[in-house]
Amino acid sequence: MQQENDAMTSGDHRTAELDVVVVGAGFAGLYALHRFRSLGLRTRVFEAGGGVGGTWYWNRYPGARCDVESMEYSYQFSDELQQEWQWSQRYAPQAEILRYLEHVADRFSLRPDIQLDTRVEAASWDREKGRWGVRCSDGSRWNARFFVMATGCLSAVNMPEFPGRDSFHGPIYHTARWPHDGVHFDGQRVGVIGTGSSGVQSIPLIAAEAAHLTVFQRTPTWSIPAHNRALDPEEVRRVKETYPELRKNGAMQPFGFDTRSAETAALDVSGEERQVEFEDRWRRGGLAFLGGYNDLVLSREANDTAAEFVRTKIRAIVENPAVAAKLTPATAVGCKRLCVDTDYYATFNRDNVTLVDVSTEPIEEITPAGIRTSAAEYGLDAIVFATGFDAMTGALLAVDIRGRDGMTLKQKWAAGPRTYLGLSTAGFPNFFFVTGPGSPSVLTNMVPSIEQHVNWISRLILHVIETGGRTIEARTDAENGWVDLVNEIGNLTIYPTCNSWYLGSNVPGKPRVFMPYLGFPDYVMRVDAIAANGYEGFEIGA
Ligand code: NA7
Numbered sequence: 001m002q003q004e005n006d007a008m009t010s011g012d013h014r015t016a017e018l019d020v021v022v023v024g025a026g027f028a029g030l031y032a033l034h035r036f037r038s039l040g041l042r043t044r045v046f047e048a049g050g051g052v053g054g055t056w057y058w059n060r061y062p063g064a065r066c067d068v069e070s071m072e073y074s075y076q077f078s079d080e081l082q083q084e085w086q087w088s089q090r091y092a093p094q095a096e097i098l099r100y101l102e103h104v105a106d107r108f109s110l111r112p113d114i115q116l117d118t119r120v121e122a123a124s125w126d127r128e129k130g131r132w133g134v135r136c137s138d139g140s141r142w143n144a145r146f147f148v149m150a151t152g153c154l155s156a157v158n159m160p161e162f163p164g165r166d167s168f169h170g171p172i173y174h175t176a177r178w179p180h181d182g183v184h185f186d187g188q189r190v191g192v193i194g195t196g197s198s199g200v201q202s203i204p205l206i207a208a209e210a211a212h213l214t215v216f217q218r219t220p221t222w223s224i225p226a227h228n229r230a231l232d233p234e235e236v237r238r239v240k241e242t243y244p245e246l247r248k249n250g251a252m253q254p255f256g257f258d259t260r261s262a263e264t265a266a267l268d269v270s271g272e273e274r275q276v277e278f279e280d281r282w283r284r285g286g287l288a289f290l291g292g293y294n295d296l297v298l299s300r301e302a303n304d305t306a307a308e309f310v311r312t313k314i315r316a317i318v319e320n321p322a323v324a325a326k327l328t329p330a331t332a333v334g335c336k337r338l339c340v341d342t343d344y345y346a347t348f349n350r351d352n353v354t355l356v357d358v359s360t361e362p363i364e365e366i367t368p369a370g371i372r373t374s375a376a377e378y379g380l381d382a383i384v385f386a387t388g389f390d391a392m393t394g395a396l397l398a399v400d401i402r403g404r405d406g407m408t409l410k411q412k413w414a415a416g417p418r419t420y421l422g423l424s425t426a427g428f429p430n431f432f433f434v435t436g437p438g439s440p441s442v443l444t445n446m447v448p449s450i451e452q453h454v455n456w457i458s459r460l461i462l463h464v465i466e467t468g469g470r471t472i473e474a475r476t477d478a479e480n481g482w483v484d485l486v487n488e489i490g491n492l493t494i495y496p497t498c499n500s501w502y503l504g505s506n507v508p509g510k511p512r513v514f515m516p517y518l519g520f521p522d523y524v525m526r527v528d529a530i531a532a533n534g535y536e537g538f539e540i541g542a
Helices: 002-006 027-038 079-084 094-107 197-209 233-241 243-251 271-284 287-291 300-317 321-327 446-466 476-491 520-532
Strands: 015-023 043-046 120-126 131-136 141-149 172-174 189-193 212-217 223-225 339-341 353-357 363-367 370-373 377-379 382-385 400-402 431-433 471-474 538-541
Touching: 015 027, 015 120, 027 043, 027 094, 027 446, 079 243, 189 197, 189 370, 197 212, 197 339, 212 370, 223 271, 233 243, 243 446, 243 520, 271 287, 271 300, 300 321, 321 353, 446 471, 446 520, 471 476
Parallel strands: 015 043, 015 141, 120 400, 141 431, 172 382, 189 212, 189 382, 212 353, 223 339
Antiparallel strands: 120 131, 131 141, 363 370, 370 377, 471 538
């Protein structure tokens, strides 16, 4: 069978038979391939990029690195792998994470079953055959019993349509489509639009190189220092000796990694005590800042105590009070995804950096010479869009996916994504997505969440096969209950109180729906109970 699959070439319209088609060769697709193959499933991965790595293949902008510590931002399915791989820094840079994923592809001999430079354009369910028909950009067609989208939550690029964009005389870059041979900003006037993680990571480095940097900020961002550093070999040895405990401890915390989550509520302790705790977490750096108290993402009042702490820090770092005020968010800390930075706020003390608040002077157009807001025209030689992604649903809806009765996923999700457990959707048999909307995904350390989903989906597939089933599909009533639960949990938190890509509100016209499920341990407990109950909420067809 493998030989026959490999013989499929562009223009060959025979349909190759597979057990599983997987889309995407990032963290999710690579592990899915490894896992499905180990179950004896004939699996083929299609990847639009020219290499493996997913988000780490595309996001090569200056300063790109993970915001969960490297020793945890890695696979745990193979102890040999986690023992032998050497991370060099507390937060690994993009190039190192990409090398890791390339190593994983080689170490587990995944490459023969990965087809690069191939975009899956369409997939439709054939009711008669009980199989998915998949069409790729190279003209090839494939046929598989199961269809799995492992396309990542942050992969479909958000490129705002400013009038005049094509008239600009210089290059325009997007952080998530960065040229592979790098970009030199030496001596140039550069404009960066966007101050989410990609902006926060790249702005200090672009400022250090460019003649002048103008940052166009629509909403200020909360950022905690990364205090990135080389990893100490002794520390690495200790972690490796106790890896299972570190992983287990991470899985028991709300965000699925070690945020040293406290049991105490911020509002139950004194202001002095909070000050000591916040100061300690600021000094240690990173996303664990939000683990300081157990009510920081649940209560606006509790969150305000953390917000006031960071506001004071911004005012202390940024010398010009007017600039500090512009950089200070009014939203709850962590309402938009919290950023982790190296010298972000301090960069605005540089003489060659200008901050433009486009919430008060909106961008009206891109001109041949630069960017014109309602107040001024800023002359530029290069523009960087750090404008993020059509998150969580963008990559799923970019493929023409048709389920039972020809219904498209786009039609079904027109008012927002509807999923059962964040990995399946009614009306689309034998179709799964990894870390989809309705699962903890982006509110966690992505790598363990991916492994948990792939393990769960593969056990479900095995169950269908072993019980002699032909199809499996989420029931609509179960899905409705799940959507309600995700919303109920979301409404107990600070997340709906601002606009963010968690809600889809960064993309014009996208329905405003809170997409992730808050609480990794609770999620795992629920889905494991569902599996133990014979995959409650799913219909298995003979
Ligand atoms: P984000 O976090 O979505 O940030 C995008 C930024 O671009 C954000 O500041 C946006 O402002 C800004 N933006 C988007 N559209 C516009 C328009 N039309 N005009 C002006 N400014 C705009 O994406 P990132 O790539 O930085 O990070 C994504 C995730 O990757 C991150 O959370 C980490 O998990 C890794 P807004 O806040 O919407 O007003």
